[in-house]
Amino acid sequence: MGNLYKTDIEIFPTDLVKALVDSLQKDERSQADRRPELKRLIFKVKTDNEMVLVQADDHVKKFQLPKTHMLQEDFVKCIQESGIVKDVATIHRLFEALTVGQQKQIDPEVFRVFYTFWKETEVEAQDVHLPAEVIEHLDNNECVYKLSCSIKTNQGVGKIAMTQKRLFLLTDGRPGFIEITKFRDIKEVKISFAPFLLLKIPSLKIKCSLRKEVFEANLKSACDLWNLMVREMWAGRTMADDHKDPQYMQQALTNVLLMDAVVGCLQSQKAVFAASKLAYFDRVKHEVPMMVPKTTSETLKHKINPSLDLPAPQTVHVLLYTPGQLSYSEADGDGNPKLWCALSGGRVVVFDAASWSMQQNCVQVGSSQLNCMLGLDQDQVWIGSQDSIIYIIDTRSMSCNKQLTEHRHEVMDFALEESDKMSQTYSCSADGTVILWDLSTLKVKKQFQLACDWLMSIQLFNGTLWCCARDGIVELRKDGTPHRKMTLPEDLRSMPTEFSSLILFVERGQLWTSCSDSDELCLWHCKDLTKPFLRVQLQNCTGVNCMIKVKNQIWIGCSGPSPDQCRVSGKIYIVDTESHSVEKELMAHTDSVQALCSAEGRYVLSGSACQDGKIAIWKVE
Template identity: 30%
Template structure:
């Protein structure tokens, strides 16, 4: 059977344009009898039939039905469609969604299930973006100023009875509420409880939400057949919020909200018997409750050792700008491989919407005084960023190769910048004028520098070199493996007790020298593929390794 191209192209648009009276009349016709499942199935078939149109007569018709699959798809094809439709991008989320829709009974998903799920997800997603909701064609309107900028509607219940009377329960990214009245914020939830609301004649499924806010009474809602779904959605968002606070990762909240939208779409599509997960909707939905499972497994916080190290490291790299304005929170400045410099509020971990964009990768940052952050880039430029305006209106252009590192004198008056070709420039921190220059001979990979008095320790990958202000070499240190073969040095630091710590980038080797006598103190072997960074905090040296394991520590 061939689909009528005009019908295929316009049927959904015509249906959406009907008035309430016309829509009611249409529902009495044979095409619409049987409920929403048949309507969704009909549209799904029209989508697939549209690909069968014969284009051999010179007639080109552009039909775009969101490029849904026309045949059974495996996980690989499913992932491509999910990303193309902008439903999800994370591989693990997509795999969990595939397992939910197939109930892990098969390696393929049929196009009918995909089509109905997509219709349900699209409806849910549109509700998330709008403050005017149409739930079972009963308008539930929210005032424009009711939601914050970061907030969207995730779920609206059917008409229910609750402690506030008769209305609709609404779930957003931040709270639950009844129309315009807030019930409880997600972060303030203490516990959720399923219970039976019993009267003399009836018994109904209900949900009770306990708040940890002093003086706030538990909130009860009689949700009937929606009770288990609401329990699941609120719990996933609540667990996501707790994990976000425990791990200091605000993105978890957005991921939990995405899970809520997916769970809701899976439950709605599971009401149609053409879907593969029709007989296991609850199991399919539970499979998507990722943060609920993590919290039950006790993975809602970082390990104590990691938390301690992370807090200490953050304190080292934050910039205190309290003298510049009334901001009380410190800022965390992050250099990105894309060339961006992003700024986070270190108390809320919210990223500032404004960022600085360099022409190439930014590889080093340095706080200069209380008003500036300097950023060295692979485009040979040093960007001088104003802390208060987050703009880089000044640039230093004297380097002729990639800027690899920045450091500052103890009194804060002079900034030293290094580039890969061995060029080191001295700058006045106050005037941004060039004060001097050091050229290291036969150097092609100067990756980092450390200032000691009037001298500089320079890392050239193959060795560490101590040089004076004239560029003369005072001493050289090389890192060796157990067979006395040279190792590349990825990073180094000068500890407070006068030791030089160096770490290899291609092995788990650490070497410690005395900075006064230059004698070898010890070699340390760690089970990893190499190190990328190290930092000294409170009598310990912490190392970041390449094998995605917890941060290593070494005592001074």
């Protein structure tokens, strides 16, 4: 197994490796993760598996109602093709809801009734016509998604209306607007029973933090469903606010509409219990109270989801920020700054960095994992792929119009050399090849071959090229001859670890290095590479994946144990370059941090592995 680094991992049968990885016990998995060569193999299998999900999703099929019973796998495909929802985890919960207390398969008639109810509800929501005096109380993009029957409440008779933001009473007679509560202002939701003759009549009570009086509605048989729906929307709003991630609210709304369709479809005593299987956020809120630490909350600005239209979250492999361009005319498209995000399977998603909204079309470059991106001359983005090709994207047409195929192994990094006279770009591949490109002709100017184990990154400093490989860091002269080499610190050589990233701190003549399975940073003087002069300890870190320098700070993306110790969590440590102390420890993601980039020194963006798959936007102080 010692030579697995140098082995082409394509030779391993993917299905067999995936089955083995899935069958590992918790302690066996953490043992495997401590071996870099096994960790690399496991990570590749995970990301290849994500790639299959992307490709499968690219086939748009004409939807037809099923004619036979469906097991879970067929049900997932059917729901995705119907356009109801794409997220696999949500569809699994829907499957549980529709098969409560019976065989785990869906009858085609049950599916037909569910699908019909869903479609009718969609039409009904579009047909809700509100008077102008009611609309003026709502936000521009607010829609009524659910309307109750006419009922008695302690605010008068009317229909309860649910939007993505609030509950309000649409009063009978001359339609009027009485706000019940915004979801973020709810303090309590419960069902109480009022005695009436020999019966107990259920009513829904909603306590709002802004009003003394509790709202009470006599919803009769719909009381349990409304209780479920309001709780889920409240929990989704809380999660969205705590994590500064508006997509949680959108997910909660989807869950609520699915609950409504499940109850409409099953029409039985167990219907509300079945629908409760979809109350994901309400369950999370009670099972794992996820308090976001104060420092994290204060530094976090926003979260976005690049896997929004995909069946499952994907790993964010690379992030690139390109500044805005004032010279753009309307005809050329917008000149806003952009965030480029490389997911699995050659998929690149682009966000408008002024509004953080996703641009319509993703860019597809090959079908392999992407390793690096570089913005050039405001109208090009270079992307290095595992398939050994450099793809050049025209930022105006958002299409790939050129490919550079000189590398023979996966392209790992770029370095841009800019001077008054010219600019030129270096690229490197994992086999140790370094190429210098003429940007005007896209021809190779120079090519060097470095003897190393898996070249990962390159950086320029004072006309020399610093190359970071797993087994060492080499300084190359302009002609490609090695000048100096540094190896892992002695105490780390006995461990199964490797260099993971390098930062040149030019102003101080320092190098900062990190290792994939170590909880410390090593600081070296550029003039003395024999041993580090200082080490910075990162508490509760199990390994460093990426680092960037922003102003007088080093931001470090890591893996670490989650608060419940059951999963990996993604942490970011911010180290001050003068005091060498950890200023902040951010609980950034629910999976390891895989990518970091800076937006003009004002924000830092972090991307995470596929258990989370989100991008977080952080304020730089």
